[in-house]
Amino acid sequence: MGQYGPAVRVMVLFTVLLGIAYPLAITGVGQVAFHDRANGSRVEKSGTVVGSSLIGQSFAGSKRYFWGRPSAGGYDPLATGASNLALDSSGLRKQVAQRRAQAAKADGVAPSRVAADALYASGSGVDPQISPAYAEQQVRRVAAARGLSAATVRRLVAEHTQGRELGFLGEPRVNVLALNLALDASH
Amino acid sequence: MPDSLAGLLQVGVLILALGLAWRPLGDYIARVFTSERHLAVERLTYRLIGVDPDGDQRWPVYARAVIAFSVVGVVLLFVLQRVQAHLPFSLGLDNVPTALAFNTAASFVTNTNWQAYSGESTMGYVVQAAGLAVQNFVSAAVGLSVAVALIRGFTRSRTDRLGNFWVDLVRGVVRVLLPLSVVAAIVLIACGAVQNLSDNTVVTTLLGHHQTITGGPVASQEAIKQLGTNGGGFYNANAAHPFENPGPFSDLFSVFLLLLLPVALTRTFGRLVGDVRQGVAVLATMTLLWGVLVVAVTALELHAGTLEGTETRFGIPSSALYAVSTTGTSTGSVNSFHSSYGGVSGGLLILNMGLGEVAPGGVGSGLYGILVLAIVAVFVAGLMVGRTPEYLRKKITGREMKLVSLNILTMPLVVLVGTGIAMSFSAPRSSMLNDGPHGLSEVLYAFMSATNNNGSAFAGLSADTTFYNLALGIAMLLGRFVPIVLTLALAGSLARQQPVPESAGTLPTRGPLFVVMLAGVTVIVAALTFFPVLALGPFAEGLR
Numbered sequence: 001m002g003q004y005g006p007a008v009r010v011m012v013l014f015t016v017l018l019g020i021a022y023p024l025a026i027t028g029v030g031q032v033a034f035h036d037r038a039n040g041s042r043v044e045k046s047g048t049v050v051g052s053s054l055i056g057q058s059f060a061g062s063k064r065y066f067w068g069r070p071s072a073g074g075y076d077p078l079a080t081g082a083s084n085l086a087l088d089s090s091g092l093r094k095q096v097a098q099r100r101a102q103a104a105k106a107d108g109v110a111p112s113r114v115a116a117d118a119l120y121a122s123g124s125g126v127d128p129q130i131s132p133a134y135a136e137q138q139v140r141r142v143a144a145a146r147g148l149s150a151a152t153v154r155r156l157v158a159e160h161t162q163g164r165e166l167g168f169l170g171e172p173r174v175n176v177l178a179l180n181l182a183l184d185a186s187h
Numbered sequence: 188m189p190d191s192l193a194g195l196l197q198v199g200v201l202i203l204a205l206g207l208a209w210r211p212l213g214d215y216i217a218r219v220f221t222s223e224r225h226l227a228v229e230r231l232t233y234r235l236i237g238v239d240p241d242g243d244q245r246w247p248v249y250a251r252a253v254i255a256f257s258v259v260g261v262v263l264l265f266v267l268q269r270v271q272a273h274l275p276f277s278l279g280l281d282n283v284p285t286a287l288a289f290n291t292a293a294s295f296v297t298n299t300n301w302q303a304y305s306g307e308s309t310m311g312y313v314v315q316a317a318g319l320a321v322q323n324f325v326s327a328a329v330g331l332s333v334a335v336a337l338i339r340g341f342t343r344s345r346t347d348r349l350g351n352f353w354v355d356l357v358r359g360v361v362r363v364l365l366p367l368s369v370v371a372a373i374v375l376i377a378c379g380a381v382q383n384l385s386d387n388t389v390v391t392t393l394l395g396h397h398q399t400i401t402g403g404p405v406a407s408q409e410a411i412k413q414l415g416t417n418g419g420g421f422y423n424a425n426a427a428h429p430f431e432n433p434g435p436f437s438d439l440f441s442v443f444l445l446l447l448l449p450v451a452l453t454r455t456f457g458r459l460v461g462d463v464r465q466g467v468a469v470l471a472t473m474t475l476l477w478g479v480l481v482v483a484v485t486a487l488e489l490h491a492g493t494l495e496g497t498e499t500r501f502g503i504p505s506s507a508l509y510a511v512s513t514t515g516t517s518t519g520s521v522n523s524f525h526s527s528y529g530g531v532s533g534g535l536l537i538l539n540m541g542l543g544e545v546a547p548g549g550v551g552s553g554l555y556g557i558l559v560l561a562i563v564a565v566f567v568a569g570l571m572v573g574r575t576p577e578y579l580r581k582k583i584t585g586r587e588m589k590l591v592s593l594n595i596l597t598m599p600l601v602v603l604v605g606t607g608i609a610m611s612f613s614a615p616r617s618s619m620l621n622d623g624p625h626g627l628s629e630v631l632y633a634f635m636s637a638t639n640n641n642g643s644a645f646a647g648l649s650a651d652t653t654f655y656n657l658a659l660g661i662a663m664l665l666g667r668f669v670p671i672v673l674t675l676a677l678a679g680s681l682a683r684q685q686p687v688p689e690s691a692g693t694l695p696t697r698g699p700l701f702v703v704m705l706a707g708v709t710v711i712v713a714a715l716t717f718f719p720v721l722a723l724g725p726f727a728e729g730l731r
Contacts, residue, residue, distance in 0.1 A: 003248075003255035006353055009236040011259045011325075014360065018324045019317030022365065026372045026407040030382035033373075038382040040400050040430065042390075049390050052400050054379060054429035057392045065393065069499065077401045078307050078387075080424035082496040082524035084647035086625035088731060092495060092527070120494035123427030123506075123523045129499040168188060168196040170435025171502035180393055 045181060056128040057177055063106075063145035065183070066130070066138050066157075068176045069117050070099055073125035080125045096120070107137050129173035132161050146183065156182050194485060194504030197439060201508075204443055205450050212447070213454020213466070219362045220335045220355065221459070229357055236353065243348035246679030249336055250672050252352035253329060257296050257668065260322055264292035267318040268310075276384060277311030290656035295319050297667035298326035298549055300412070300419030300519055300642035301633075301659060303651040307401050307422050312384060319419060320408045324368070327415030327448075328359035330551025333671050334452060337555045338459045340678030341579040344686050349678055363448075364415060371410035371444055378440070379433030380406040405430055413444035416549040418519030418642040426509070426522045427498050438505055438522055445518045449473075449547035452554045460579050464697035469557055472705045476546035480511045480539055487532045496524030507532075514539040517549030519642025526621075526629070526645035530729025533645070534721050537632055540639045541713045541721075543598060549640060555674045557705070561696065562591045562677075564708040568694045577693060580686040587680055594673040598638050599716040601665050605634040605658055606720065615654050620647025624731070628724035633659060638666035 030038035041053045051057055058075040059065040073079035085092035096119045103118045104111040115134035135157045143153040160179040163172050188196075225233070225240055233240045244252065267274070268283035268291060283291065287303055294301040295318075304310065310319070332355035339349050376382050385402040392398050405421045409431050412419055426432040432441055450470065457466025485507040497506045506523035513520055514536045525536050539546065545557040562578055566588060569576030576583040583591075609615040609630045619626035629648040636643055637659040644650070650659065695701060 003252040004259065006236045006238045007252070007255040007259040010232070010256070010353065010356070011263055013232060013235060014325055015263070015317055015321050018360070018365070019321040022368070023316040023320065023404040023407040026369065026376075027382050027384060027404055029373055030376040030406065034376045037379045038376050038406075039385065040381045040383075040388075040402060041379055041433075042400065045393070049388070049400075051390055051392055051398060054433055055398070055400065057394070057398060058396060059394060062394060075398065077422075078399050079305070080307065080422050080428055081305070081646065082424070082427070082527065084524055084526035084620055084645065085495065086621040086623075086647075086728065087491070087493055087495065087527060087529055088728065089621050089623075089625065091621075116492065116494050117499055121496070123496045123498045123521075124424035124429060126424070126429065127498050127500075128429055131499060164188070164193060165435040168193040168200075169439055170500050170505055173499045177393070184393070 043177065043181065045184070051177055053175060053178060054128055055126045059176065059180065063141060065180045066135060066142060066176050069127050069130060070095070070119070070121040071125040071127070072121045075126055077126055082123045082125065083121050103137070107141050109137055128177060129175050132157070132172050132174055135161070135174040135179070142183065153183070156186065190489065190502070190504060194508070197504065198481065198508060201439060201443060205446055208447060209451055209454050212451040214458055216363060216451060216455040217458035219358050226361065229361060232357055233353065238351070238353045240351060240354045242351060244351055245347045246349050246675045249349050249352050250675045253333065253671060253675070254668065256325070256352075256356070257329065260296040260325065261292045264295060264318050264322060265289060267314050268292070271311055271314050274311060274313040276313050278387060280309065280311050283309060286653045286656035287651055290660040293660040293663045294642065295322035295417070295419060296326055297640050297663040298330060298415070298417055298517065298552070299637060299640040299663045299667070300417045301637050301644070301663065302419055302642070303656055303659075305423035306420055312403055315408060315421060316404045320411060323408065323411040323415045323417040323419070324360055324364050325356070327364055327411070327417065327550040328356050330549055331359040331363070332356055332551065333674055334551035334554040337558060337674055337678045338456055340681035341460055341581055343682045344684060346682050347679065349675070349682060364411065367414055368407070368410040371414055372406045374440060375406040375409050375437055378437035379429070380409055380437065381430045382406040401430065410444070412520060413441050413518065414448065416445055416449065416516045416518040418513065420520060426520045427524070432522055434500055435505065438501055438509065441520070441522070442509055442512050445516050445520070446512055446547065448550045449516055449553040452551065453547070456554055462697065465579065468697045468701050468705070469554070469561070470547070471702045472709070473545065473547035473553070473557065475702065475706050476542065476709065477511065477515050480515065480535055480546070481508055484511050484532045484535055487529055491529045493527070496527035498522065510536055511539060513643060514641060515544070515546040515548070517544040517552060517639060517641045519636060521643050524646060525643060526647050530624070530725050530727070530731070533628060534725030534729060537628070537635055537725060538713060538717065538721060540635045540641050541602070541717045542709050543595065543713065544639045544641065545709060552640065556670070557709070559591050559594050559674065559677070560709050560712070561705055562587065563595065563712070564701070564705045565694055565696065567708060568704060572692070574692050577687055578696060580689065581681045581684050582687055587677060590673050590677045590680065594670050594677070595712060597669045597673070598666055601638045601662050602634045603716075603720065605638070605662050606631050609634070609654070609658065612654075614652070618649040618652055618655065620649070624724050624728040628728065631720055631724050634662055637662040640667050
């Protein structure tokens with residue numbers, strides 16, 4: 001039993017040092033040095049916070065907006081996560097077929113040409129981004145709904161397309177909320 | 188730039204960064220655990236907790252100290268969860284139910300971080316920061332201590348003393364884990380990871396829906412979660428969540444963090460045994476296993492081209508790199524969801540854990556795990572040439588081999604018996620999300636992950652049931668502490684020996700021959716044990 005005394009006492013000390021002092025100190029640094037980022041990179045529209053640039057929103061069904069990826073949790077940050085369906089499961093096959101038909105119809109493209117990220121749900125369920133291919137697929141629909149030329153919308157997409165970081169990290173991508181806000185702001 | 192070239196460049200940069208850190212960090216850790224001097228803050232700690240820092244312990248005492256510390260950790264974490272509703276910053280969340288609280292306490296104390304709960308809807312900030320994250324630090328420090336104690340078994344002779352657990356623990360936290368975590372946490376915030384104590388904020392989205400923007404001390408926890416090869420996400424989506432892992436740079440940085448200490452410890456090992464090339468051989472073995480799996484899983488996933496469960500900003504190469512690194516380090520954090528990988532890739536991830544978490548394994552546990560396998564390798568080589576095997580100038584006698592055999596048999600026994608029990612009853616089977624071979628893979632993955640203290644999941648399995656909370660909780664405790672006690676017993680046995688001089692008949696344990704032997708033994712032990720069940724589950728799915 002001789003080891004339990006030190007064990008209890010060191011656990012109390014560590015809880016104070018690592019569980020209270022450490023996170024508070026990091027919070028202090030974060031709040032001072034990176035205030036916006038530490039608080040969730042919030043974005044505003046006419047002075048009101050409408051979301052976070054890192055958290056996707058559901059736009060599916062609206063013709064005037066670009067849509068994000070399918071989400072297993074309906075873009076609810078209180079229920080993040082993936083579908084966890086097996087690739088060859090009937091459940092996933094059915095969902096993919098449904099999404100393919102829906103996207104093809106909404107965007108007026110051949111079902112075989114629907115972008116992969118329009119078919120498969122994200123890992124987090126709040127993925128803020130889509131591939132440039134999926135954005136391009138939606139350009140004509142959004143342009144028509146807003147009475148804009150495809151070239152205008154395409155220019156906005158290009159402005160909101162990020163390449164790979166440092167040229168080789170990650171994937172090229174388009175932030176859907178930022179793009180939709182820019183659309184609203186320009187018209 | 189083509190996808191495959193970008194993916195290769197990313198792996199190259201990762202290896203370069205780890206290579207640059209390997210020598211200084213490994214040497215630094217070697218100094219930490221050999222220095223005679225105590226820092227002022229450490230001396231104060233020893234006085235407060237009432238231990239003599241210069242009193243070395245015999246292996247049974249060292250082991251009892253590890254167990255006592257871990258028992259206290261489980262009890263404290265269990266109690267914190269059970270009184271959550273009365274703690275500040277709890278976001279109005281209720282007390283965690285008993286079975287789940289036990290499972291989570293066992294999970295974080297064993298460095299597993301299996302999560303049968305969803306972070307954002309179960310755990311308040313105090314339980315996360317003052318409970319879970321504290322165990323992220325100290326469970327990694329326990330692994331570090333046991334690895335150092337085993338190295339002392341090789342380097343000391345004719346003694347029964349292995350060092351002092353409390354000193355190793357405190358130094359591991361104060362001199363290694365905490366400073367690195369501070370730096371890592373700040374880098375993560377700069378990348379966009381959140382770090383606040385704000386309540387959840389409800390906003391109205393562009394389409395007029397309500398959306399809750401979550402907060403929390405995320406970056407501080409994320410840093411040690413990766414660095415300590417823990418893996419428990421602040422949020423359910425783990426490192427796929429943009430608040431934990433905002434972009435491609437933070438992603439590669441996370442993979443770097445989770446590989447950093449297991450890799451650097453091979454240098455520490457080489458330094459401490461007085462022959463750096465011994466550590467290089469171990470590192471080469473780990474790198475070989477990791478590299479083969481990175482190439483295989485990346486190629487398979489790029490070939491399939493499906494994106495279910497992956498994030499747009501990471502894509503397939505970064506997801507596959509992360510998946511192999513996290514299953515090979517006992518970390519278990521994920522940036523994509525393994526359940527939706529192809530059948531064969533999923534099987535390789537399960538096998539990666541089944542190697543015993545040695546490619547390169549968890550903090551400390553990877554090193555002591557592979558050193559145990561190294562003893563098997565020299566034993567097998569000794570049988571081939573008919574000589575008494577030796578490793579690092581210590582004889583491998585019957586006593587050492589018994590301890591080593593029990594050590595490597597514990598994990599497969601718990602995994603296979605646990606999976607067997609779960610498959611025998613209808614209630615545990617009904618937790619499966621997918622049917623067919625993938626359902627078996629979900630259960631196998633759960634026991635493999637728990638027993639190897641990994642923590643990742645084929646997360647379709649509804650694991651928050653009384654059966655899984657208890658069974659996996661027990662699997663985590665057995666998978667962690669039985670090997671730890673046997674490893675310390677091995678260290679005690681080795682430390683008592685007189686070193687034998689190297690002779691012409693000694694198998695050199697620092698060349699390519701030994702690397703191939705060690706990798707071969709590691710793969711053969713795992714493959715023979717797990718091939719039947721992998722064939723029934725993931726490989727059957729992949730070949731269908």
